[in-house]
Amino acid sequence: MSNTQQSFYVFLRQSLVLSPRLEYSDDVLTKDAGECVICLEELLQGDTIARLPCLCIYHKSCIDSWFEVNRSCPEHPAD
Numbered sequence: 135m136s137n138t139q140q141s142f143y144v145f146l147r148q149s150l151v152l153s154p155r156l157e158y159s160d161d162v163l164t165k166d167a168g169e170c171v172i173c174l175e176e177l178l179q180g181d182t183i184a185r186l187p188c189l190c191i192y193h194k195s196c197i198d199s200w201f202e203v204n205r206s207c208p209e210h211p212a213d
């Protein structure tokens with residue numbers, strides 16, 4: 135795990151503010167889809183992902199953690 139990822143998870147643990155979260159649909163990827171900007175790992179075929187209304191996709195486990203402290207898409211914070 136990189137330092138960036140480690141500080142991200144420390145940040146998550148220290149920030150236990152729960153807020154209403156964006157709705158998303160979960161799905162299983164049928165083809166590789168580039169990088170998940172939350173964990174910086176590749177989104178690979180067969181991974182369980184979350185598809186947001188803005189059409190961004192992330193690992194479902196990543197966006198679940200993200201939504202524990204953020205309300206909006208990591209790439210569309212103004213939405």
Ligand SMILES: [Zn+2]
Nearest residue numbers: 170173193196
């Ligand atoms: Zn991820």
Ligand SMILES: [Zn+2]
Nearest residue numbers: 188190207210
């Ligand atoms: Zn987005």
